[in-house]
Amino acid sequence: MAVPQRQWGTTPSISWTPPTEKEILQNEELTDELKRQGQYEAPSETEKKQGLLIQLQKIAVEFVKHVCRKNNLPQSIIDSAGGRICTYGSYRLGAYAPGSDIDTLVVAPRHVTRDDFFEHMPSILERMLPPGAIEEMKPVPEAYVPIIKLVISGTDFDLNFTRLAISNVPFELDVKDTNLLRGLDDRELRALNGPRVADELMHLVPQKKTFRTALRAIKLWAQRRAIYGNIVGFPGGVAWGMLVARVCQLYPQATGSVIVMKFFRIIGRWNWPQPILLKESEDHPIQARVWNPRIYPTDKYHLMPIITPAYPAMCATHNIGPTTKKIIIQELERGGDITDKISFGKLQWKDLFTKHTYFTKDYKYYLSIISGSTSKDAQASWSGFVESKVRLLVQSLESQGSIGVARLFNKGFAREHRCTDENERTAVLHGEMQYQAANVKTETTDTIKDPLHNAVAQGGADATAMTNGNGQITQDGTEPHGFYTTTYYIGIELAQDSTKKLDVSEQSRDWKEQQCRAAGYEEGRNFLNITATRSYDLPLDVFALGEERPTRAKKKTAIKKAPVPGQKRSLDHNGMEVWRAIAAADLTKSIPTVSEERRHADARCRIRLRLRMTSNDLE
DSSP states (O other): OOOOOOOOSSSOOSOOOOOOHHHHHHHHHHHHHHHHTTOSOOHHHHHHHHHHHHHHHHHHHHHHHHHHHHTTOOHHHHHHOBOEEEEEHHHHHTOOOTTOOEEEEEEEOTTOOHHHHHHHHHHHHHHHSOTTOEEEEEEETTSSSOEEEEEETTEEEEEEEEEOSSSOBOTTOOTTOGGGGTTOOHHHHHHHHHHHHHHHHHHTOSOHHHHHHHHHHHHHHHHHTTOOOTTTTSOOHHHHHHHHHHHHHHSTTOOHHHHHHHHHHHHHTOOTTSOBOSSOOOOOTTOOOOOOTTTOGGGGGOSSOBBOSSSSOOBTTTTOOHHHHHHHHHHHHHHHHHHHHHHTTSSOHHHHTOOOOIIIIIOSEEEEEEEEESSHHHHHHHHHHHHHHHHHHHHHHHTSTTEEEEEEOSSOEEEEEEOSSHHHHHHHHTTOOTTBOTTSOOEEHHHHOOHHHHHHHHHTOOOOOOOOOSSSOOTTOOOTTEEEEEEEEEEEEEOTTOOSOOOOHHHHHHHHHHHTTSTTOOBTTEEEEEEEEEGGGSOGGGSOTTOOOOOOOOOOOOOOOOOOTTOOOOOOTTOEEEOOOGGGSOOOTTSOOOOHHHHHHHHHHHHHTOEEEOGGGGO
């Protein structure tokens, strides 16, 4: 009699067929390509990280004992208090690239507080780690997700904290135990949810090695296609992980390559908004809020719900909007077409990981959202806040009937400028690049890994108030006359049936005014502006090596017809006026007054931004 096969997930598996020789070979080819793409680190680096985590575990125990002694607790409690380090995110899932951060959580007993963590942990780290091992340490206690950013011997750690309502935390503690959630506040629950989701996810996949191979491939594909990042409305790393895990559940014995090929067709044709669930939802006496569209009206508006498997179940993709959903489905369809050809030997795995064409081909018109500050630290906070709010501008643009697509690029471009007066600063805020510091390279927000920027961006809270606005060299590296900007780009595609004027000045102005009323905004130190940019006017630094900036199409010479007396001037019936100059609205609020010459230049700029678009442009 056949032994019943285990059901993985909420439905029976589609196939239990073992892999064929061809599929095993394709899996080896996929693994080799991932290695060529730099997605695996050297064994020595893996060993180094494991050693550092062992050191951090010892430091966590000493930190808990230190606080116990400080509070004059009995020796018996000090000896048994314990303390534990848990990892989560991509490192815990085992699908991380070289140089990735390690998300780490310090779990402490109830008599240790978050204030203790930020007061005592930095000094204990300095005392217990070897001299010179700490290359960077930056506590960010005010953020929505308070962390200590650490760089130890070249390895980045994001050190988070939570405490449990128990008297001791043994090393063998199972964070999946739902009873540990009793007595926790929202911050403590949110912090503990990271390792709980990661552990539960790994428990729900049939083959961990297969899952990790497939997830490495899907994450690389999503990053190359610029559809990665929860803050800007795309799935983040854990959300992509849950999607891959669901496909693994449907094909329990498949290779990583087969999972990748099935992934694009299954997820691309999923019946959204039906949620992706790795297990049935569970109830618990603590009565925490769980994702449930039948109870909570806001949950009904999630377009592509991917639900975390650990209690309390949450939607990991609540930021996805109509445009990002459309882009994701298009990219899934494209990925499926490519993997079909890979299966038949017509393409190779490297073709799946081709870079996006967001700046080189996809759009003719862009909005540039330029945030700026007079110091590096102030800009780290302000740009993080702006990043967390740009998707709200996208939502407003999506409601504009003349816009078919408003797609936010998933990274900001950080630039440094030298401005000797207010006029030059104003020019920078209007997109001019002649004051950019020649010896400072433009970086994207994902490569900078600024802890303050990331903490504020992830939380979406008001920007943390900063100092260092005095124009002198400060500890954060601010230069005299330095002006620091971060620019986000929104690609605009007009609706195919649009015959109206495109005027987004009202949405832009309202959004900007709302951000400038935030508690963390300080007039004279923080700045924000929105400009319209054509593809052939994009800054060169948004293009990678080997990419070419689009060129301006040559105008066709038209034979002018003699005007009919008494006839009013009108547009061609196939054309439409677009880009009712965003600059025509007062988007320079909080920017110092410019000279008369600058005003005339801005007026000329507004005239240039009044474009004509014919039906040929919409093809």
